[in-house]
Amino acid sequence: MLSRVIFPPPNSLFITVMSMASLSFSVLGLCEGLGKNFEYSKFSNLNVERSTSKRNNTVCSRNGMLAAYTPAFLSAVTFSGLFPNVGLRFLLVNSALTMHFFKRILEVLFVHKYSGGMAVGTVITITLGYFTTTSITIYALSLTQGFPEPPVDLKYLGVVLFLVGIVGNFYHHLLLASLRTKIDKGYKVPKGGLFCLVACPHYLFEILSFLGICFISQTLYSFASTISTICYLMGRSYATRRWYLTKFDDFPKDVKAIIPCVF
Template sequence: MKIPVLEKFMFDEPSIWVTAATVVALIFTAYLGLAELIGNHLQYSKFATSNSDQGIKVSGRTGFLIFYTPAFLAGLLSFFVFPATGDLRFLLLKFAVIFVHKYSGDVILGSTILISISYFSIAACLIVVHYLSLGLPEPSFDLKYIGLIVFTLGIFGNFYHHNLLAKLRKPNEKVYKIPQGGLFNLVICPHYLFEILVFWAFYFISQTPMAFACAFGDSIYLISRSYMTRKWYVNKFEDFPKNVKCVIPYVF
């Protein structure tokens, strides 16, 4: 699946099966975004806390460890399954998928499993599809170094704001507060903004249609999630600052 306007920025698809997988990845992630908008939330953070009858809960630390560990292992295993090929782009991609972050807040087990499978599938597909693309003509515009810069910004920004969230409440404290500090003074979900940057960095580094589909679909999901998160805060707190946007400072 290649979008004509982006032809100079992407590898060709290595097979029809990869094209099919790319379409499925895009549809699935976009569906998750639509589901958020109609109220069918993935049950983590405040959307798990406010729905106590939705299923078995696990702690945020445990839940997000389950989220990311399979994807982390997929990235780690790729160094052995796909040994050194001399391709810097492929090496950067393998390194980029192995980061795990701290998180606070309850998670419903069913959503934990779904998200874990999703992250693992994305990590595995990005790596395998790029491996299959090795040897194909390089895109006219090389974005991997831009991707490295964007990835560094995204991963540290995401970690910093997740850390602010983790420190927002005292141990065993369950009361929700309006987050402050960093970009929380401008948007309610800066951690989502930086996660979006991380996924676009995957695309810039890999430049495969699969990486583009994952970045585009993840952006739809996280923008939708941030919209519903802001709506939740507005309903819960009468003094919620009106100037604080959803995910993009001053814009949305």
């Protein structure tokens, strides 16, 4: 079944190893769900017993997220110049990744509101993760040139999923940003959009975006990295819902974490 929806794996030990490594990172989702969270956003100050030196080893969230997204964006732009004429599928994947991280950079600069900092180690980890995943996704697809197309073509479905995901993600980021003012930068229970059904609709639409990119590329690496991303965002959303329940008495108990009526 899998052979009908992905390109034959290229004769590349590097891609095979990175695909397996990417899949193994799914365990990060379990860690998030168990409370071992990356130190950014609302989880950056959970451990009040951190040492003074560790608290000082932070950067402001705005600069941290900008540093996390920019290398991945530049990677996608660079690959578009290195492989200018390699077919529609490659163009779509490269364009989607470029658009995805360009949107994130714009959100960091003009949409998101910040109230804390990010641990330097977290910034480095996220930056390397996005840069590596973006670069290898594009490189793995470039190795399929000359291979027969998968019997089941998912790229047009992928385009639709990506566009729905990126628009839905942006809309819910706007709703989150509207909760804060220059005077009041505290956390509130989000409302509007799909927040009436799930705690993290922005993660749900982000998953749709990455699924879209996965369906467009249809490579073994893209499937492995997407599974890892889904597991992480599900764990993160579960932890977020639990955080809302502990912090706000009025948070609706029937609101799920990320999948309406299911999880």
